Amino acid sequence: FIVGFLLVFTGALLRFACYTSLGSLHTYEVTLRPSHSLITSGLYAYARHPSYTAVGMSILGVLMLHFSEGGWNRTCGMKEVPAALYVVLGVFMGVSLKNRAGVEDEMLRGEFGERWEEWRRVVRWKFVPWVC
Secondary structure (H helix, E strand, C coil): CHHHHHHHHHHHHHHHHHHHHHHHHCCCCCCCCCCCCCCCCHHHHCCCCHHHHHHHHHHHHHHHHHHCCCCHHHHCCCCCHHHHHHHHHHHHHHHHHHHHHHHHHHHHHHHHCHHHHHHHHHCCCCCCCCCC
16 A cells, blocks of 8 residues: 555656646647747756656556555455456556657657667656666
8 A cells, every 4th residue: 555655656756746847838739839948958868758657657556555455445354346447457557658658759759860860769768767
């Protein structure tokens, strides 16, 4: 339960740091603003999609909060059926974020060309530095 809480809390802090780095460029849609610039500082100096990593951490944390000892689902005796639904949701979100990252990469590559390619060579990891 505590690990789940820490994942949600850390995910929220990382997401806030991403919003701060992006400033007015942050949108919930994959889009380019008229005066868009390539952000390569902050968490974006370590991973190309740290905000998506933060979402993944939060989803995993919520699953742990709900299904760990002392969690809501276990305490209420609802551990079997809802667990499958949460796992399906978690897998769907993971696949969606991975696909969204690919769309975003292509859009940024098209807009910034060689500058994006250089950033990709320096920041090789999409989600987690030194892992993936």
